[in-house]
Structures are given as structure tokens and as C-alpha cells.
Amino acid sequence: MMTKSVTTSNLAALQMKYFHQFQQRRIHVQHFTFWGELRPQHLKETRVILQHSGMIDPREIQEYLAVGGYSALAKALAEMSPESVIDEVLRAGLRGRGGAGFPTAKKWQFTRNSPGLPRYLVCNGNEGDPGAYMNRLLLETNPHSVIEGMAIAAYAIGAERGLIYCRSEYPSTIQTMETAIEQAYQLGLLGKNILGSDFTYEMDLARGAGAFVCGEEGALMESIMGRRGEPRVRPPFPSIRGLWAKPTNINNVETLANVPHIILHGAEWYAGIGMENCSGTKTFVVIGDVEKPGIIEVAFGTTLREVIYDICGGIKGGKQLKAIQIDGPMGGCLPSAYLDMPISYDSMQAVGSLLGAGGILVLDEDTCMVDLARYFMEFTQGESCGKCNPCRNGTTHMLEILTRICHGQGRLEDLDMLEWIGEYLPQVSFCGMGQAAPEPVLSAMKFFRDEFEAHAVEHVCPVHHCRMPIHAMAAAA
Amino acid sequence: MIKQTLTPAFPSDDKRWRIVETAMKRSNYQADALIETLHAVQEAFGFVDESAMQFVSARLNLPASKVYGVATFYNLFQMKPAGEHTLSVCTGTACHVKGNDQIVEFLREEYGLNPGDTTPDGKLSFIGARCVGACGLAPVLIFDGKIVGKLSVDEMKQKIREWVNDES
Ligand SMILES: Cc1cc2nc3c(=O)[nH]c(=O)nc-3n(C[C@H](O)[C@H](O)[C@H](O)COP(=O)(O)O)c2cc1C
Ligand SMILES: Cc1cc2nc3c(=O)[nH]c(=O)nc-3n(C[C@H](O)[C@H](O)[C@H](O)COP(=O)(O)O)c2cc1C
Ligand code: SF4
Ligand code: SF4
Ligand code: FES
Numbered sequence: 001m002m003t004k005s006v007t008t009s010n011l012a013a014l015q016m017k018y019f020h021q022f023q024q025r026r027i028h029v030q031h032f033t034f035w036g037e038l039r040p041q042h043l044k045e046t047r048v049i050l051q052h053s054g055m056i057d058p059r060e061i062q063e064y065l066a067v068g069g070y071s072a073l074a075k076a077l078a079e080m081s082p083e084s085v086i087d088e089v090l091r092a093g094l095r096g097r098g099g100a101g102f103p104t105a106k107k108w109q110f111t112r113n114s115p116g117l118p119r120y121l122v123c124n125g126n127e128g129d130p131g132a133y134m135n136r137l138l139l140e141t142n143p144h145s146v147i148e149g150m151a152i153a154a155y156a157i158g159a160e161r162g163l164i165y166c167r168s169e170y171p172s173t174i175q176t177m178e179t180a181i182e183q184a185y186q187l188g189l190l191g192k193n194i195l196g197s198d199f200t201y202e203m204d205l206a207r208g209a210g211a212f213v214c215g216e217e218g219a220l221m222e223s224i225m226g227r228r229g230e231p232r233v234r235p236p237f238p239s240i241r242g243l244w245a246k247p248t249n250i251n252n253v254e255t256l257a258n259v260p261h262i263i264l265h266g267a268e269w270y271a272g273i274g275m276e277n278c279s280g281t282k283t284f285v286v287i288g289d290v291e292k293p294g295i296i297e298v299a300f301g302t303t304l305r306e307v308i309y310d311i312c313g314g315i316k317g318g319k320q321l322k323a324i325q326i327d328g329p330m331g332g333c334l335p336s337a338y339l340d341m342p343i344s345y346d347s348m349q350a351v352g353s354l355l356g357a358g359g360i361l362v363l364d365e366d367t368c369m370v371d372l373a374r375y376f377m378e379f380t381q382g383e384s385c386g387k388c389n390p391c392r393n394g395t396t397h398m399l400e401i402l403t404r405i406c407h408g409q410g411r412l413e414d415l416d417m418l419e420w421i422g423e424y425l426p427q428v429s430f431c432g433m434g435q436a437a438p439e440p441v442l443s444a445m446k447f448f449r450d451e452f453e454a455h456a457v458e459h460v461c462p463v464h465h466c467r468m469p470i471h472a473m474a475a476a477a
Numbered sequence: 478m479i480k481q482t483l484t485p486a487f488p489s490d491d492k493r494w495r496i497v498e499t500a501m502k503r504s505n506y507q508a509d510a511l512i513e514t515l516h517a518v519q520e521a522f523g524f525v526d527e528s529a530m531q532f533v534s535a536r537l538n539l540p541a542s543k544v545y546g547v548a549t550f551y552n553l554f555q556m557k558p559a560g561e562h563t564l565s566v567c568t569g570t571a572c573h574v575k576g577n578d579q580i581v582e583f584l585r586e587e588y589g590l591n592p593g594d595t596t597p598d599g600k601l602s603f604i605g606a607r608c609v610g611a612c613g614l615a616p617v618l619i620f621d622g623k624i625v626g627k628l629s630v631d632e633m634k635q636k637i638r639e640w641v642n643d644e645s
Contacts (some may be wrong), residue, residue: 130569130608163566168516170610209512210552212607226511227543287571287612291505294613328570361570375573379607385550420635 005188006073007196015065022056024067025222037137038295042311046273048281048300051176053141058176066143070189072260076152077197080263083429084114085156089259091267091281096213097354098124098252099327101278101345110239111157114247114267121154121162122243122250128167130259130379132359134283135253137295139166139173142200142257143180147203149256151194154201157249162203164253165220168210172243177205212383217250218430219385230387231431252357254283259393270286274300278344282358289316289364299344305339308362319364323447325372327356329379330436332443333369334441353439368465369448370455374402376440384433392433398441408468410456418445485535488528497529501536504642505635508539508628514552515554524555552607560595560602562621562644568592569608571615574629580618581605583634601641 006014038054041047056063064070069260076085090105111119123146125136152164166174181203184190192200206224207212214223219230221243242248258280258424262270269281278300284307287293291313298307304324308314315321323335332353334341341347348355363372381395398421401414429435445452454462461468487494500517506509512535518529525548534541548554566572566580584590584603592605611617614626618633620640628636 037611107569127610128607130573131571131612132608133610133612138611169607173610183609207513208551209516209609210553211550223512224509226507226509226513226547228546287613287615288574293571293615361571361574363574371578375570375578384497 004332005196007071007188008078009196011070011074011195011199013408015071018062018066022063025140031201033303039139042296044298044302044306044310046281047297047467048273048340049138049145049254050141050260050283050295050297052145052317053137056142058141058143059179061144061187062187064142064210066344068264069144070148070195072263073148073151073155073189074195076263077195077199078157079424082156082158085263086112088267090220092114092254092262092270093267093277094258094270095278095280095345096264097253097282097357097434099210099354101355104251104255107239108153108157108252110237111159111247111249114240116246117161118156118161118246120246120248121150121157121159122220122238122248123150123164123222123253123256124215124217124250125164125166125173125253126208126212126215126220127170127253127357128215128383128407129357129359131287131361132285132328132357134285134358135278136167136170136173138253138257138283140176143176144184145257145260146253147184147190150203151190151201151261152259152463153249153251153256155199159249160200160202162201163224163243164203165206165208165214165224168208174205174207181205186433211385212379213385213431213433215354216433220250221248225432228385230385231433256446270464273343275344278346282343282355284358284360286312286360286362288362289319289367290314290362292315294452300344301342303340304334304340304360308339309341312362312381315362315364317364319366321362322365322367323363323369323444325361325363326359328359328361329383330375330433330439331356331359331375331442332439333372335447353443355435366463366465368461368463369444369451370402370461371406371465373441373444374399374406377402377437380433380437384437388428388434389429390425391437394421394429394434395437397421402441405455406461406466407454408455408459410459410467412453412457414456415452418442485532494532497533498536501533505582506537511537511539511544512551515544515548515551519554519589522558524558526556529551529569543607557595558599561600562638563602563604563619564621565606565609565619566606567607567609567615567617567619568605569615571611572613572617576614576615576633577618579630579634580616580637583637585636600644606609 047178086105086108094104095101145269154162192204212231213219213230216231219229223229223232240249281297281299283297285295321336323333345355381399382397384391386392422442426435426440497517518525530544534544588604595602617626
């Protein structure tokens with residue numbers, strides 16, 4: 001490919017040229033929709049970061065330029081100071097999409113003001129939640145939007161080097177990203193003197209090797225440095241002491257993908273989407289017993305009812321909804337009474353759980369909540385890094401109890417024991433994993449106590465999912 | 478001269494050690510490159526055994542315990558060679574609730590395989606994957622890298638039986 005560096009002055013002309021090429025091949029649109037996973041936009045969806053996914057070929061940077069790509073970076077470099085970029089993101093109200101909803105601009109500010117050079121930027125693409133692939137879809141359908149977001153973030157915090165950490169279970173994501181990074185280098189959109197400015201930003205990809213806990217920011221940095229992925233003590237926060245003991249800013253893939261849109265369309269536009277204190281959109285992967293499972297992007301403030309019944313077509317086979325479980329293996333479940341709750345970081349916190357990264361599991365009346373709790377505990381126990389005793393042993397103990405209960409060998413005291421360990425873990429575990437591990441169990445016990453008692457005391461599974469021993473069934477009959 | 482005697486020899490004259498060597502060289506034999514190096518071993522040989530760990534430890538100047546610690550920490554690195562054919566069953570949430578829990582049970586009962594096991598004749602490995610990122614297709618099975626989704630439990634059992642018969 002003959003390449004010529006893109007500069008602020010020829011960017012628009014190039015975009016125009018590629019747009020004409022792009023228009024001529026729009027026939028193949030469906031080809032890039034990631035195994036047909038991305039459906040056409042539903043009326044109740046708001047697509048910001050997914051607006052070009054499926055339309056453009058992720059393997060060609062020209063296609064991203066054709067839809068106006070890298071204009072935001074050009075605008076930031078030519079017209080804005082790093083401080084004003086941070087200010088724009090602050091006024092937009094962007095919050096971290098990695099789970100906790102921490103204000104992004106504040107984190108950038110901390111890193112920018114932190115002494116020590118060089119500073120690093122890390123994009124967290126570990127996405128370990130089973131049953132969720134929002135980041136994967138975004139990286140595979142529009143890799144350059146994340147690269148552009150990272151370049152703007154790096155400019156804002158004053159970092160000259162960035163890394164994207166990709167989950168090794170997604171080889172096609174790694175391949176797409178590597179191609180995208182290479183093409184961005186070829187056009188001078190990464191590297192030295194980007195777009196003819198004096199801003200330099202080098203970018204690399206780091207591979208994970210299959211560990212859920214490496215999504216935790218401390219463990220992530222350890223893993224990048226070639227070590228066991230065990231969380232670090234906080235504080236010092238990464239913004240003070242991160243990679244190679246230098247100031248490091250860690251953001252989720254989706255957080256960074258929002259940045260170009262904010263810079264291009266302005267903070268006021270962005271703040272107008274979603275709710276006050278929680279602006280913008282969020283992608284969710286809806287799985288389980290719905291008619292149309294898959295990925296969606298909605299504005300904050302959309303209710304769970306709209307997501308499940310309108311966008312995803314309701315419960316499969318016309319059955320009754322039993323519970324909604326949010327945020328994967330460490331999230332809480334909610335009974336159907338919460339259907340009209342608007343989705344936001346704060347509303348979730350108000351009911352005692354976290355919004356998390358974006359997994360929504362819909363469960364119908366045939367679901368055994370005890371088995372589900374056991375399943376999640378099995379996951380957490382298997383992924384516990386083992387650094388701290390409470391999480392390592394607490395999850396093991398909880399799993400033993402839940403397994404016993406599911407096999408018809410439980411006792412009433414087991415439920416007290418689960419609660420006791422469950423209250424203890426959040427207080428004493430070293431990182432967020434052990435702290436949140438009991439959440440699926442405790443929330444299920446809170447809302448479906450009778451089901452746990454049926455298993456533990458009467459040794460029956462009300463929905464006939466768990467295979468109880470014959471004698472237990474007979475005794476209960 | 479001294480440098481040469483200190484340089485650890487390749488564990489065998491297998492050409493694939495050169496690939497591993499190149500991977501380490503690319504990162505200047507930095508300890509930070511341990512995971513990338515283990516990736517190279519895993520890709521070249523299909524598993525990371527003790528001789529590989531000893532070699533990497535000597536070459537990157539790291540204690541063998543550190544290498545062992547890292548290699549065993551990450552799910553991707555396998556200590557034993559995989560079977561000729563691999564069946565991955567996704568055990569992620571979407572697939573679990575759509576019936577893959579019963580498939581795990583089925584493989585245990587019918588073939589005596591637990592996740593991570595390989596048949597004694599080395600023909601078939603069974604892997605329990607943690608969500609392969611295709612949840613919309615749940616429940617997902619992967620036969621030697623080929624994704625099959627959206628089947629009922631009975632259809633999956635049927636498919637596994639056929640595949641095992643064809644491949645053995
Ligand atoms: C056990 C655990 C796993 C996590 N996994 C991820 C992950 O896969 N992706 C992610 O972006 N953040 C993950 N996080 C959150 C990160 O620690 C961190 O808060 C986040 O990357 C910050 O990005 P944000 O400010 O853009 O949200 C995880 C946290 C914990 C405790
Ligand atoms: C009280 C508090 C103070 C924080 N201070 C900083 C900080 O100084 N610098 C920074 O980069 N992040 C800071 N963070 C953000 C965390 O590093 C982290 O990204 C965020 O809390 C997400 O948590 P998680 O990793 O558990 O998901 C702070 C978070 C909290 C709750
Ligand atoms: S007290 Fe026990 S768990 Fe904690 S570090 Fe020491 S040996 Fe490990
Ligand atoms: S809470 Fe669990 S995952 Fe976190 S450091 Fe402790 S053992 Fe590791
Ligand atoms: S849960 Fe099986 S592919 Fe995600």
C-alpha cells in the first residue's frame with residue numbers, strides 16, 4: 001500500500017476520498033457485523049460508540065476515515081490544550097465503563113498532575129466476565145475508535161506510550177487490533193509528530209493469558225510486567241505509581257471509545273444523552289431466556305423493562321420473568337419488581353449492587369437460583385488469584401456449601417454459614433473480586449430465600465433442576 | 478568465551494526452540510517478557526513443560542520458581558500436550574444456563590472426561606472454556622476450532638457422539 005502521512009490539512013480531503021469509495025461498496029454491509037451478532041438499531045436504542053460498527057470494514061483504516069475517523073484527534077491536537085480536553089470530558093460527565101463508574105476526567109487529572117515521567121496509558125481489554133462480549137465486539141468492529149480515543153487520552157494526560165491489554169481467549173480481537181495499530185502507524189496517526197503536530201504517542205498491544213483477575217487494575221499491571229496477575233495495594237493508585245512505578249492511567253475499552261465523540265460533538269451534546277450524573281450510553285450484552293439475546297447500546301436511564309421486553313423481545317416462550325442478574329459472576333440479582341428501575345451506576349448502587357461492565361442475564365421461571373449461585377461461586381473460586389486468604393478460602397468454603405446443598409445434603413445451618421462468610425468477605429478481601437464474590441449468593445438468598453430452604457432443609461429443588469438423591473426426594477414426598 | 482559457557486543450551490535440537498529464542502531476543506531478554514515468552518513456547522510446542530520452564534528461567538535470568546509461578550497462574554499455559562482433537566465446551570454464563578452444564582455432565586458420564594482431561598490414547602481432549610465471546614450463539618461447543626452454537630442439549634449430545642466416532 002502506498003502511504004502518505006495524514007496531516008491536519010489533508011485529513012478532510014482524504015476522508016472525502018475514502019467516503020466516495022465507501023459509498024460504492026455499501027452493499028456488503030452485513031459482512032462486518034461479527035457473526036450477525038449486531039442487529040439493526042432498535043428504536044429504543046441510542047447508538048453512539050456502536051454507530052459505525054457493522055458498516056465499516058474493521059480491517060481497513062480508510063473505512064474509518066471515510067466516516068470521519070480521526071477528526072476528533074485532529075481537533076484536539078490543533079485546537080485544544082491537554083487541559084481543555086480534560087475539561088471537556090469533565091463537563092461531558094463521562095464515567096468509567098469498567099464497572100465502578102469512576103469519573104474519567106478526574107482520573108486523567110490525577111495522572112496528569114502526578115510527578116514522574118514517562119506516564120503510561122493502559123486500555124483494559126481483559127473482559128473476563130463470562131457471558132459478555134461488549135468490548136470484543138467494539139474492538140473487532142471498530143478498532144480505530146479505541147485507538148483514536150487512546151491517542152486523545154494520552155494527549156490529555158501527557159503520556160507518550162500506551163498499551164492495550166487484550167484477552168488471549170479472543171485471538172481474532174488481537175489480530176484485528178494489531179492490524180489496526182499497524183495501519184495507524186503507516187498513516188502517521190500513531191508514532192512521532194502525529195498529524196503534523198509535535199505530539200508523539202507510541203502504542204503497543206499486550207496479550208493476557210487467561211486470568212479473570214487480570215482485569216483488576218493492579219493485577220493488570222503485574223501481568224503486563226510479566227508476573228502473576230495478583231492485585232496490588234491501593235493506594236498508591238496507578239495514577240501515582242503504576243507500570244514500572246510511573247504514573248499510569250487505566251481505562252476500559254468502552255470508556256476510551258466515547259472520547260472521540262465527546263471531543264467532536266462537545267460536552268454539552270454528550271451530557272444531554274442519558275441522565276444527570278450519568279451521561280452517555282452503555283453497551284450491554286443481554287443473555288439468557290430472552291427472545292432476542294445479543295448486544296445493545298442504550299442511553300443511561302433506559303429501564304430494564306424496555307431493555308428486556310422492547311429491545312430484546314421479552315421472555316422466551318412467553319414464560320414469566322424470575323430474576324435479572326447484572327454484572328456477571330460478581331453481580332447481584334434482582335427480582336422482577338425492579339423492572340422499571342432506570343439503569344445507571346447510582347441506581348444500581350442504591351439497590352446494593354454494581355452496574356458492572358455490561359452483562360445482563362435474564363432468567364425465567366424455570367431457573368434454579370441455588371444452582372445459579374453455585375455456578376457463579378464455582379467461577380469466582382476458580383479465578384480467585386489466591387493472594388489473600390479470605391477470598392481463597394472463603395470462596396472455596398462457600399462453593400463447598402452450595403455444592404452440598406445442590407446435592408441434597410444441605411442443612412439449615414448451611415444458610416447461616418453462607419451469610420456469615422458472605423458478610424465477612426467484603427470487609428477483609430484484598431481486592432474487588434473477593435469483596436464482591438458473595439454478592440450473587442447473598443442477593444439470591446435475599447430474594448429467593450424459600451428456594452434455598454427447600455434445597456437445604458427439604459432437599460428438593462422446586463424447579464427440578466438440581467438432581468437430588470432418590471432417598472432425599474422420597475423423604476420429602 | 479565466558480558468555481558462551483553461561484548461555485544455556487537448547488533443551489533439545491528441536492528447531493522450535495529457535496522461535497522461543499527469537500521471542501526472547503526481541504524483548505532483549507527482559508524479565509518483563511516472561512509471559513510473551515511462555516506464549517511463544519505454548520504456540521510452538523502446544524504446552525509448557527518443565528524443560529521449557531528451566532530453559533526460559535536460565536535465559537531470562539529469573540528464578541525457576543518465578544517461571545513456574547507464572548506458567549501455572551494463567552489458564553492458557555498447559556503443562557501437558559493436548560490430545561489430537563479438542564472439544565471445548567463453553568462454560569460461560571450464557572452457555573451454562575442454556576444447557577452446557579448438562580454437556581459437562583454427559584462427557585463425564587459417557588467418556589469419563591472432566592474439563593482439562595485427555596483420553597488415555599491421546600486422541601481427544603476436553604476443555605471447559607470460560608466464555609468464548611460468542612454468547613449470542615449460546616450454547617457454544619468448539620470442535621477443533623470450529624464453533625457450533627444454538628443446538629438443544631440432545632442435538633449437542635448427538636453431535637458429540639458423531640464427531641467422536643468420526644475422529645477415532
Ligand atoms: C476482579 C476484577 C475484574 C475486573 N475486570 C475488568 C475488565 O475486564 N475490564 C475492565 O475494564 N475493568 C475491569 N475491572 C475494573 C478495573 O479494575 C478498573 O477499575 C477499570 O479498568 C478502570 O477503567 P474505567 O475507569 O474506564 O472504568 C475489574 C475489577 C476487578 C476487581
Ligand atoms: C476513594 C477513591 C480514590 C481514588 N483515587 C484515585 C486516584 O488518585 N488516581 C486514580 O487513577 N484513580 C483513583 N481512583 C480510581 C481507582 O483507581 C479505580 O479505577 C476505580 O475506583 C475503579 O475501581 P475498580 O478497579 O475496583 O473497579 C480512586 C477511587 C476511589 C474509590
Ligand atoms: S497468613 Fe497464611 S494466607 Fe496469609 S500470607 Fe501467611 S501463609 Fe499466606
Ligand atoms: S480478593 Fe481474591 S482475587 Fe483479590 S487479591 Fe484476594 S485472592 Fe486475589
Ligand atoms: S457464555 Fe458461552 S460464549 Fe459467552
